[in-house]
Structures are given as C-alpha cells and as structure tokens.
Amino acid sequence: MNNTIIAVDSSGSYRLYLAITTEMVQEAKIIHNATNLATAALGRVLTAAGLMGLMLKDEDCTLTLQVKGDGPAAEILASADGRGRVKGYIADPDVELPLKADGKLDVGGAVGKGTLTVIKDLKLKEPYLGRINLVSGEIAEDLAHYFLLSEQQPSSVALGVRIGPDLNVQAAGGMILQVLPGAEEECLDALEERIAALRSLTEYIPQVNSPAELMDRLLGDMPPAYRPQVLEERSLRWHCGCNTKRMEKALISIGEKDLVHLIEEDGGAEIICHFCLKKYKFGREKLEALLREARNE
Numbered sequence: 001m002n003n004t005i006i007a008v009d010s011s012g013s014y015r016l017y018l019a020i021t022t023e024m025v026q027e028a029k030i031i032h033n034a035t036n037l038a039t040a041a042l043g044r045v046l047t048a049a050g051l052m053g054l055m056l057k058d059e060d061c062t063l064t065l066q067v068k069g070d071g072p073a074a075e076i077l078a079s080a081d082g083r084g085r086v087k088g089y090i091a092d093p094d095v096e097l098p099l100k101a102d103g104k105l106d107v108g109g110a111v112g113k114g115t116l117t118v119i120k121d122l123k124l125k126e127p128y129l130g131r132i133n134l135v136s137g138e139i140a141e142d143l144a145h146y147f148l149l150s151e152q153q154p155s156s157v158a159l160g161v162r163i164g165p166d167l168n169v170q171a172a173g174g175m176i177l178q179v180l181p182g183a184e185e186e187c188l189d190a191l192e193e194r195i196a197a198l199r200s201l202t203e204y205i206p207q208v209n210s211p212a213e214l215m216d217r218l219l220g221d222m223p224p225a226y227r228p229q230v231l232e233e234r235s236l237r238w239h240c241g242c243n244t245k246r247m248e249k250a251l252i253s254i255g256e257k258d259l260v261h262l263i264e265e266d267g268g269a270e271i272i273c274h275f276c277l278k279k280y281k282f283g284r285e286k287l288e289a290l291l292r293e294a295r296n297e
Contacts (some may be wrong), residue, residue, distance in 0.1 A: 002235045004084065005211040006054065007228035013183035014191065016219070016228050017051045017176040018211050019236050024050075024086065025161055025172040027238045031276055034093040036163040038073065040105045042090040043161035044139040045078045047174035049088065050236035053080030056120065064119040069137055071112025072097070079275075085239035087275040105163075111137030116146055140174075147178070154179040156195050162202035171205035175218070187226040194222060240276035247271045247280040251287070252294045259291045 004019040025043035028034070034042060049065040056063060059082035067076045072095045078088030097106045113134060120128040130150035135142050140159040147155040156177040164170035177195075179188065198218060208214045212230055219228055251259065251269065262269045263284055271280045282290075 002233040003211060004051070004054065004234040004236050005215060005230050006232040006234065007215060007230045008180075009187065009222075009226045009228050011184050011187055011225055012180055013187035013226065014180055014228075015178050016215065017054060017178075018173075018215055018218075019047060019051055019175075020171075020173045020205055020208075020211055020214060021047045021050065021236055022169055022172045022205065024236055024238050026169040028088065029169055031238075032089065032093040034090065035096050036167065037097055037105045037107070037110055038090050038093045038095050039163060039169065040161040041067075041073055041076055041095075041107045041110050041139070042078075042088060042093075043169065043172045044107065044159040044174070045076045046086050046088045046238075047159055047161075047172060047236070048139060048143055048157070048176075049078035049080040050084060050086040051174055051176050052118070053082055053086065054084060054234055054236075056082040056122070058123065059083045061123060062121045064117075064121075066117040066119070067111055067114070067134070067137075067139065067142070068117070069112035069114030069134060071110050071114075071137065073110040073112075076111070080236075084234050084236045085241070086236055087238060087240045089274045105161075107139065108137035111139075113137070116142045118146060118150070143176075147176075156191075158198070158201050160200050160202040160205075162200075162205075171202040173201045173205050173214070175201060184226075186223075190222055190226055191219075194219060240273060240278070242273040242276060242278060242280075244280060247273075247282075248290060251282065251290050256291065256294050259287060259294060263287045263291065 007016040029039040053063045062081045064079045074091035076090045080086045097109050100106045117131045132146050135145045140157040144157040147153040158175040162171040204217045267284050269282045
C-alpha cells in the first residue's frame with residue numbers, strides 16, 4: 001500500500017510531501033535493536049531522507065542525509081533513492097537519555113552540536129554536497145534551515161516517531177511543505193496560521209488510514225483555493241540492497257596490501273553491513289581470488 005503522497009494546491013503556491021512511515025521505522029528498530037530514543041532519532045532521519053529522495057528527478061539518483069554531532073548518538077545516516085527505497089543506521093543504537101521536561105524523547109540531546117550534510121548523486125561528474133551547522137539537533141528544524149540556506153527553498157518540515165507502551169513504533173511520519181515561486185501572499189498567510197496551530201504529526205497518524213486522510217486533517221480547513229490536491233501516490237520502504245558482489249568490491253577497494261594482510265594474518269574476513277547488519281564471510285581461497293582480481297591477474 002502506498003504510504004506517501006505528493007500534493008500541490010490549486011493556486012500553485014506550495015508543494016507537499018507527506019508520509020506515514022510507521023512500518024519502515026519499526027523495521028529499522030528491529031534490525032538495529034534500537035532503544036526508544038535511538039529509534040526516534042533514526043526514524044526521523046529515515047523519513048526525511050525518503051521524502052527528499054522522492055524529490056530527485058531520476059529514480060536512479062540517490063540522496064544521503066547525515067547528521068553528525070557531539071552527543072551520544074554520534075552519527076545518524078540514511079540513504080534513499082528516487083524509487084522510495086530507504087536504509088540507514090545510528091552509530092549508537094543503545095543511546096539512552098532522560099525524557100525532556102515535556103515528556104518527549106530528547107533527540108536533540110542525543111545528537112548534540114554538529115552538522116547536517118546532504119549528498120545528492122545526480123549521475124553527474126561530481127555529487128552535490130550541502131552542509132550546515134545544526135540548529136537544534138531535532139532534525140526537522142535543522143532540515144528547514146538547510147532548505148533555506150543551501151537550496152534557497154522556504155520550507156516547513158515536521159517529523160515524528162512515537163513509541164507505544166509495548167515499546168513498538170506506534171506512529172511515525174513526516175511532512176515537507178515547500179513554497180513555490182510566485183506563491184500568493186494570502187495562501188502563505190493561511191499556511192502560516194494553520195501550521196502554527198498543528199499538533200505533533202504522531203498525534204494525527206493513529207487516527208487516519210492513509211496519507212490522504214492525514215493531509216485532510218492537517219490542511220483540509222485551508223481556504224478552498226489553497227487546499228492541497230494529490231498529484232501522486234508513492235511508497236517509502238526499507239531496502240538495504242547489500243549483496244556478496246558489493247562486499248567483494250569493497251574488499252578489492254581496500255588495496256593489495258590490506259588484502260594480503262587479511263590472507264596471511266587472519267586467513268579470512270567478515271564484513272558486516274552497517275545498514276542491515278547482515279554478515280558476509282570470506283575464506284582464504286576467496287580472498288586469494290579477489291587479490292588476483294585486484295592485481296588484474
């Protein structure tokens with residue numbers, strides 16, 4: 001079932017990307033055996049990367065979103081493509097901190113001070129890279145700042161992950177709303193007023209059955225001319241894509257010297273995928289074959 005919509009209002013004043021990613025974030029939580037706090041942080045970055053991936057013009061293009069800070073989470077990274085395939089990891093999936101005064105998980109405290117980096121592989125000679133200093137570490141506010149500074153794109157960003165009493169992901173989702181050139185002032189005023197009145201996305205998600213219903217909850221009371229209309233339905237889903245061939249290429253890329261060391265000192269190698277934690281084992285004979293390939297023998 002599609003869990004994401006792309007919409008635009010009739011006046012062409014803004015574009016909306018809206019996703020319900022509860023299942024994807026739950027899958028990431030299970031794979032990484034993440035704490036509630038780590039799940040909230042990783043889930044926000046996964047959702048944001050997925051939505052930004054859908055903005056890419058080509059399905060084969062990819063986007064990487066990295067949040068790196070001096071907090072205990074250290075690094076959160078997610079990668080997505082134009083097909084809606086998303087994967088990611090958090091450096092410390094065991095991170096724990098006390099709840100904030102409002103009872104919410106302290107994602108900003110887990111991230112700390114640092115940078116947000118966006119890398120887009122647009123199949124050109126060099127990838128695009130944009131980097132800003134983090135504003136809060138809460139991810140959504142940081143991304144809105146990134147869009148404004150690095151892409152000159154005024155945007156409103158909302159991201160949320162709620163963990164239920166059973167410690168599973170109860171609700172997760174995200175919204176990126178971007179102002180389009182020539183936007184009508186009356187529409188922007190109405191948007192500003194409506195967005196200011198919104199509660200957390202995770203309060204609305206359990207009450208709806210689809211992103212379209214969620215959109216109506218969020219912006220359905222906008223003036224008729226400025227209500228969003230669905231252009232496209234898409235799906236964001238967890239997809240790692242690692243395989244033996246890719247790991248073999250990774251081993252070849254470390255160079256002859258290190259390959260010889262693995263053969264002579266260790267007699268084999270084990271690689272663990274950062275994203276899905278799948279283990280790949282290579283014996284001496286396979287490493288020797290890879291060494292010959294590296295030497296073009």
